[in-house]
Amino acid sequence: MEDRPEVTLTAKTGDSRSTRIQVREWTVDVVAGPDKGKKVTTQDALLRVGSDPASDLVLSDQTVSRRHLELERTAQGIILRDLGSRNGTFLDGHQVMQVLLQPGDKVQLGKTKLAIKQESRSTEVEVTGGADAFGGLVGTSEKMRVVFAQLRSIAREDMNLLVEGETGTGKELAARAVHQHSMRRHGPFKVVDCNLITEEKAERELFGGLRSNSEEDEKGAKGVFEAAQGGTLFLDEVGELPLSLQPKLLRVLESREVPSLDGAPVPVDVRVIASTHRNLEEDVRQGRFRADLYYRLAVARVRLPPLRTRREDIPVLAQSLLRGIKSSFELTPQTLALFEGYDWPGNVRELRNVLERGALMQETGNVSWLDFMAQPQRKVEGQQPTTSVAALVTGMPYHEAKDRVVADFERLYFAEVMRVSNFDMKTAEQHTGLSMQSLYRLLKKNGLRLKDLKNAEGLDK
Numbered sequence: 001m002e003d004r005p006e007v008t009l010t011a012k013t014g015d016s017r018s019t020r021i022q023v024r025e026w027t028v029d030v031v032a033g034p035d036k037g038k039k040v041t042t043q044d045a046l047l048r049v050g051s052d053p054a055s056d057l058v059l060s061d062q063t064v065s066r067r068h069l070e071l072e073r074t075a076q077g078i079i080l081r082d083l084g085s086r087n088g089t090f091l092d093g094h095q096v097m098q099v100l101l102q103p104g105d106k107v108q109l110g111k112t113k114l115a116i117k118q119e120s121r122s123t124e125v126e127v128t129g130g131a132d133a134f135g136g137l138v139g140t141s142e143k144m145r146v147v148f149a150q151l152r153s154i155a156r157e158d159m160n161l162l163v164e165g166e167t168g169t170g171k172e173l174a175a176r177a178v179h180q181h182s183m184r185r186h187g188p189f190k191v192v193d194c195n196l197i198t199e200e201k202a203e204r205e206l207f208g209g210l211r212s213n214s215e216e217d218e219k220g221a222k223g224v225f226e227a228a229q230g231g232t233l234f235l236d237e238v239g240e241l242p243l244s245l246q247p248k249l250l251r252v253l254e255s256r257e258v259p260s261l262d263g264a265p266v267p268v269d270v271r272v273i274a275s276t277h278r279n280l281e282e283d284v285r286q287g288r289f290r291a292d293l294y295y296r297l298a299v300a301r302v303r304l305p306p307l308r309t310r311r312e313d314i315p316v317l318a319q320s321l322l323r324g325i326k327s328s329f330e331l332t333p334q335t336l337a338l339f340e341g342y343d344w345p346g347n348v349r350e351l352r353n354v355l356e357r358g359a360l361m362q363e364t365g366n367v368s369w370l371d372f373m374a375q376p377q378r379k380v381e382g383q384q385p386t387t388s389v390a391a392l393v394t395g396m397p398y399h400e401a402k403d404r405v406v407a408d409f410e411r412l413y414f415a416e417v418m419r420v421s422n423f424d425m426k427t428a429e430q431h432t433g434l435s436m437q438s439l440y441r442l443l444k445k446n447g448l449r450l451k452d453l454k455n456a457e458g459l460d461k
């Protein structure tokens with residue numbers, strides 16, 4: 001780094017209603033190692049480095065861990081955080097876990113060396129002062145207010161949008177908010193989980209052209225593009241769409257029509273919002289995702305920041321989520337401090353899950369909040385597992401008690417079903433008797449991701 005990183009998000013002008021913010025670009029250069037010459041330039045506040053294809057800077061260096069380190073641009077400068085890498089992160093030969101980078105620092109990880117520098121280029125973003133929500137998204141941090149401003153202006157245009165972010169950061173909520181603030185708000189909002197789109201299902205479920213001979217299809221089930229006519233189609237986890245199907249999706253996006261039963265094309269008027277937790281640009285470079293499709297989808301791009309980089313949002317989010325789960329429980333300053341000190345790997349979804357369980361326990365029993373957080377090292381040693389939720393809700397009105405028990409049951413049930421199904425969705429489909437689509441949505445609703453469940457079993461290193 002030539003210059004010490006300065007404050008990169010600065011309120012420049014503005015009154016109580018509106019503020020203009022300068023967002024500076026910064027670059028991470030690989031200056032030594034197998035990926036020498038590779039670089040990433042970003043305006044985002046967070047950049048993840050590792051061999052995992054979902055990283056922002058993906059390294060092929062075998063001595064680098066999948067999730068090796070992250071760099072966060074803050075008002076104080078750029079903070080480097082090692083993410084528990086196998087071979088460690090070094091500055092001037094000293095191993096570091098978390099450090100504020102100084103000008104000229106070179107970061108060593110495995111055989112790779114990185115140089116980080118702030119660019120002089122910047123973009124001005126107008127944010128509305130005091131706006132702490134957009135649609136269902138809540139947040140008072142500057143990072144979220146920038147996101148709200150971006151989403152608000154994208155909603156007014158009718159362009160396709162790619163929403164990026166880690167699991168549970170609110171990508172689907174952002175897509176819904178854009179729909180609600182767009183000219184299409186009176187039209188439908190349809191969701192497709194691209195994880196579930198197989199070759200066989202694609203024609204029927206996505207494009208609706210070729211239909212099988214089943215009775216349901218005879219009745220004229222439409223593909224989801226037709227069903228979203230006049231509205232918005234949300235392609236959840238678009239990076240999971242098989243390569244073989246990508247040209248078909250591209251064709252629909254380009255021609256704005258889908259084939260009908262009789263073969264004649266039907267015009268479709270749909271805005272597409274896609275989401276991904278992956279680094280799709282890297283997938284394009286690696287040939288896992290078609291470049292032409294990527295550019296069609298990512299006409300506008302918005303990145304949702306992880307919760308650990310905007311801890312100041314936690315109190316307002318927690319209050320809002322508690323209202324959502326109709327809990328009258330009041331969070332103490334101690335609990336909020338505990339929440340603010342935690343990293344929330346599952347982001348806002350994990351916060352919601354912790355609040356659901358924790359509020360119930362605090363209202364009825366007296367169990368530590370630490371019990372519900374995912375990071376095992378934060379759990380209190382020697383504490384007994386919590387007793388059955390059913391036993392704790394008898395003092396509540398019936399409907400409220402039922403909702404609480406069902407939520408608790410679903411989480412336990414699906415986590416166990418996935419475990420005994422060896423984390424195979426097909427097997428779980430048979431076990432549960434649910435359709436793949438319902439199973440997937442129930443897993444998602446309960447904050448259960450296959451990857452995390454496997455991780456917990458030590459299967460996905």
Ligand SMILES: Nc1ncnc2c1ncn2[C@@H]1O[C@H](COP(=O)(O)OP(=O)(O)OP(=O)(O)O)[C@@H](O)[C@H]1O
Pocket residue numbers: 136137138139165166167168169170171172173174236275277317320348349352444
């Ligand atoms: N900023 C926010 N304000 C309020 N609630 C939020 C926010 N972000 C996420 N949530 C809540 O967290 C949960 C997860 O959100 P959502 O499903 O939109 O995340 P996602 O990024 O699409 O997750 P995934 O990648 O796992 O599909 C939902 O209950 C949502 O209401």
